[in-house]
Amino acid sequence: MDKRALRVDILNPVSLRYWGGQEQSMVLAARALSARGHKVGICALPYTHKGVRVQDAKLRELLGEGISYSESWRIPARGDIAYAAYQPMFRLFIAQSCPMIAGMHVASIHYLWNLRTAVYRMAGRWDLAGYDAVRLLNDSVSVPHRHTYRIPNWIDTHEWRPVAGKRDPFTILFVGQRDREKGWDTFLDVSRELKSRNLPMEFWAAGGAESVGGVSGLGYITGEALAAAYSQAHLTVYPSRADMFSRVIMESCACGTPVLTTPIPAHKVQLPLLFAASTEEFTSKVMQMADLWARRPEEYLAQAAAARQSVIDKYDVSVVVPAFERMLYEIAGNDSAARDCQEPRPARDEGS
Numbered sequence: 001m002d003k004r005a006l007r008v009d010i011l012n013p014v015s016l017r018y019w020g021g022q023e024q025s026m027v028l029a030a031r032a033l034s035a036r037g038h039k040v041g042i043c044a045l046p047y048t049h050k051g052v053r054v055q056d057a058k059l060r061e062l063l064g065e066g067i068s069y070s071e072s073w074r075i076p077a078r079g080d081i082a083y084a085a086y087q088p089m090f091r092l093f094i095a096q097s098c099p100m101i102a103g104m105h106v107a108s109i110h111y112l113w114n115l116r117t118a119v120y121r122m123a124g125r126w127d128l129a130g131y132d133a134v135r136l137l138n139d140s141v142s143v144p145h146r147h148t149y150r151i152p153n154w155i156d157t158h159e160w161r162p163v164a165g166k167r168d169p170f171t172i173l174f175v176g177q178r179d180r181e182k183g184w185d186t187f188l189d190v191s192r193e194l195k196s197r198n199l200p201m202e203f204w205a206a207g208g209a210e211s212v213g214g215v216s217g218l219g220y221i222t223g224e225a226l227a228a229a230y231s232q233a234h235l236t237v238y239p240s241r242a243d244m245f246s247r248v249i250m251e252s253c254a255c256g257t258p259v260l261t262t263p264i265p266a267h268k269v270q271l272p273l274l275f276a277a278s279t280e281e282f283t284s285k286v287m288q289m290a291d292l293w294a295r296r297p298e299e300y301l302a303q304a305a306a307a308r309q310s311v312i313d314k315y316d317v318s319v320v321v322p323a324f325e326r327m328l329y330e331i332a333g334n335d336s337a338a339r340d341c342q343e344p345r346p347a348r349d350e351g352s
Contacts, residue, residue, distance in 0.1 A: 004337070006328060007079030008033055010042045011094060013087040015071055016059055018048040019220065020177065021247060022085050022105045025153060029083065030067045032154075032321045033328075039066075041079070045093060046071040050177075053220045062222070081332040084131070088119040091130045099331045102131040104244065107266065108181060110141050111242035133331050135324075137245035140265030149327045152269070153245040154320035155254060157312045162256035163224065164231040169200040170290045173233035173257070174215070175226070175248045176240065178208050183239025183262065189279045190237065191215050194286060201290065204233060230255035234300075235289050239282060243267065250315050253307035258300075260285050271310045272303065 010030050016023045023044075030040045042063075054062065063069055077084075077096045084090060086102040088109065094100070109120040120127070125144040128134060133147040142148075172191070176182040191203040195214050202216065206229055209219040218229055230236065236252035236259045243266040252259045253271055260282065261267050263275040274289070276282040293300045313319070326341035 004334075006033075006038045006081055006332060006334075008038050008040045008328060009077045009079040009082040009098070010040060011075050011077060011082055011084040011090075012042065012044040013047075013085060013090040013093075015044050015046055015048045015052075016042065016069065017052045017054050017056070018050065019054040019059075019222075024247070025103075025105055026085060027062055027067075028154070029324070031064055032317055033325065034064070034066050036321070036325060038325075039079075041068040041070070043070050043072060043075045045073060045075070080334075081328045083135075083328070086128075086131075086134070088116055088124065088127055091127065096130075099132040099333070100130075101133045101135055101327065101331055102128060103135045104137060104141060104143065107242040107244045111264070112181065133327070135327065138266045138269070140268070141244070147331075149323075151323050151327060152315060152320060153247050153250070154315050154317045154324075155247060155250045155311070156317045157254045157308070159223075160227055160230075160251045160254035160311075162231045162308075164228050166234055166293075167232045169202055170235075170293060171202045171204060171233045172286060173229060173236045173252075174203070174205040174207070174238070175230075175236065175252070176207050176238070178205070181240065181242050183241055186239035186279055186282060187237055188213050188215065190239075190282045190286065193279065193283050199287070199290070201286075204229060226251070227255055230257050233257050234293055235260055235286060237282060237286065238262075239276075240264070240267075245269070249273065250311050253304075254311045256304045256308055258289065258304055258307060260289070270314050272307050 010026050012026050030042055034040045075094045077094050077098055077100055079098055082098055082100040084100055084102055085105050109117045128145045134143050134145045135149045135151055137152055174187045178184040194201055204218055205215050206218045206221050209217045211217045230252050236257050238248050238261040249259050260274040263277055274285055276285050322341045326338045329338035
């Protein structure tokens with residue numbers, strides 16, 4: 001079979017209007033594949049478990065031209081290949097008539113204990129057997145399946161770049177859901193401790209409009225507004241307890257802002273990150289970075305530039321998407337097209 005455009009169905013167990021990290025990943029995949037000439041449609045269950053963050057008009061804008069979107073309790077998978085964001089038993093809602101790949105985007109079933117974890121541990125082997133392959137996002141997770149790929153997330157470093165200068169005073173940013181899994185409680189504890197010391201610092205949180213405990217809520221910002229928040233902050237603090245492959249980490253680094261995060265296996269990526277495992281360690285590392293910015297700003301800026309270049313070299317869309325596309329071709333049975341998917345050498349950063 002000659003190389004040709006694939007009809008790709010991307011399937012999500014939650015409405016894209018929820019606009020969590022997984023939903024954003026599905027849209028990024030759709031846009032990347034559409035840009036490479038494939039016909040892409042997304043279908044999701046008409047369900048959100050924590051409300052709607054993105055209205056229909058904004059979602060249409062985020063999807064871009066040429067990508068269809070629909071919601072149904074019975075999701076069709078009838079293209080050349082389907083890519084489904086895995087949740088235990090999600091495939092029972094899918095009317096499958098083509099090869100299908102499970103994308104292991106959900107972290108909690110591997111790292112935390114909840115109802116989904118229990119279902120996965122009891123029936124995961126049987127459930128995954130209904131997929132032709134499984135995509136894993138990092139090296140720390142294994143699944144009981146005969147055919148797995150390890151392909152990380154990616155970002156477009158032309159979109160995620162420094163777009164504003166650092167503000168005054170020293171600013172610490174949190175991006176993500178305000179829940180225990182993402183370490184919101186730790187971030188609040190760190191902000192309280194540092195504020196009690198009357199240090200010249202400010203704390204921002206993207207992902208909610210409400211200001212809490214001296215942390216200013218920025219709302220559910222996306223795109224250029226979020227890139228500007230990353231760029232203006234001096235440090236992104238991301239105390240997540242469970243992750244598969246964090247785009248927050250990549251976005252912040254790409255925007256020229258160092259990241260302080262937890263030393264869980266999923267965060268041991270090939271980027272120059274800072275690590276802390278407790279409130280005390282986070283507090284200490286924040287103070288060290290504030291001191292670095294105040295006393296040796298050139299060293300801080302060199303560290304930030306190195307982090308951005310690492311994202312460009314390893315996780316830019318131009319580097320990772322060819323491997324993702326090759327996976328789709330292989331499972332769809334188009335081996336000749338899969339062989340043509342060569343990964344280009346990443347370009348050096350020119351400050352774009």
